[in-house]
Amino acid sequence: MCAENTITPEAVIWTPPKQGWYKVNTDGATFDDIKCCGVEVVIRNERGELMGALSKKFGLPLGGLEAEAKAVEEGVALAWDLGLKDVIIESDALLVTNSLEKQSVMPSSIRKVVEGILERLRKFNTWDVNxxxxxSNIAAHIMAKQAKFLNVCNI
Structure with a gap:
């Protein structure tokens, strides 16, 4: 379990996936002042090499939890589009990761998005959620905040 209040940023760093797998780091951000949200996806291999990244702004006034779920949805879609079939989805949104892992207890506001993510993940060879x-999710976090300034999706 991650306790953000007790760990310095240097204490927890990104770790690569096992060989043959790809880590899909996602993050969402809300921009209340302009009534929209942004998502970011960073996908890396076992050597930490960038396989793909995406920044996207949605003209939707979603809440933080919903933006996090949309980020995972976009991450899974990008991994599939890149032809990656063994993935680890990694997010700092505990409710989203728990919803994907447990599939029985999830907030109603993200139920349909989570169900869609799970349906898509079934097409992968193997997948896991962390x-x-x-x-340790700082690359995705920084990019999600920058999505506010996008006019189009950057891949």
């Missing part, structure tokens, strides 16, 4: 600390 909750991570923000400090």
């Amino acid at each position: 909750h991570t600390c923000r400090s």
